[in-house]
Amino acid sequence: MANRNDILAKINEWLQPDTFQDYCPNGLQVEGKERVETIVSGVTASQALIDAAIEHNADMILVHHGYFWKGEDQAIRGMKKHRIKKLLSHDINLLAYHLPLDDHPDYGNNRQLADVIGIQNPRPLGGLVWQGELPEPLSVEKFELQMARALHRTPLHVGEGPEKIKTVAWCTGGAQGFINVALDAGVDAYISGEISEPTTHTARECGIHYFAAGHHATERYGVQALGAALAQEFGVSHQFIDCDNPV
Structure with missing residues (x-):
């Protein structure tokens, strides 16, 4: 006790x-x-x-x-x-x-999510947003499948980024509004839990892949x-x- x-x-x-x-x-x-x-x-x-x-x-x-x-x-x-x-x-x-x-750098949702979905070198990017890299570049389809298997939930993908994804930024939960932090960092993809109506347009028009992987799931x-x-x-x-x- x-x-x-x-x-x-x-x-x-x-x-x-x-x-x-x-x-x-x-x-x-x-x-x-x-x-x-x-x-x-x-x-x-x-x-x-x-x-x-x-x-x-x-x-x-x-x-x-x-x-x-x-x-x-x-x-x-x-x-x-x-x-x-x-x-x-x-x-x-x-x-x-x-x-x-x-x-938190060890127990935090952002740090733990990196391990779960296979992102290497996870580190704070700015505010609550983190960044890291995939071990090798993946197509959108393969990265989406990797997340689906890890989280037991198929993420929603929008946006028109690079053909292959290597660099990633993320923030768990209701953090879709931080997509501009990812854009400023020049990463290939941004992940959060939820999506809002403007997120789709931002991802399409600014050239980034966005994945809404679930507030609860992340x-x-x-x-x-x-x-x-x-x-x-x-x-x-x-x-x-x-x-x-x-x-």
Whole structure:
């Protein structure tokens, strides 16, 4: 077993959440039991994840997408009430880390995604965007197939870039607006989770391949890496639960 506050202190040491201006509170969002033996991680603190965590007798849930986002209704009612009621009634801690988990050089979603889809020499490009290279140039079709096999989801491809893809920039989640960072860097392709209507025109008219690989699909890996690190550090049990989301 481990102490909840010791776990929080270690994550703060690793992720440095106070250095980020985020859209939600990072860290402990719902307080549960002080002693932690089992951690369940997932992308989003949905009802499905909470129910699965209860089945696994979890003391702590670790997610990328938690609660209390800026601009949302802060009232504890409806869906939010049912989720928080379940957490409190089972004395489960909810920890959420958003931008700090995207950006971390080891446990971050961007760093982990590079390993999953086979990008070499991953490194920050600017802001939250990263860049790297493929081991060898690939056609659009082969690179799309490589991502589909790795993520278990076929990405949406738009744009009219080079015949072969070698250099890549990416940012997980809803980061389609950062395509201009990739364009300024002169890379062959840009990957994020979501796509917006203007993204298609930008990719076509500016000569870059764009892949929308799924918000959920691209952000599965940071919480897994962080949860595994906590398990090793504190000797607790950790399990990642993937609640399917097609977006």
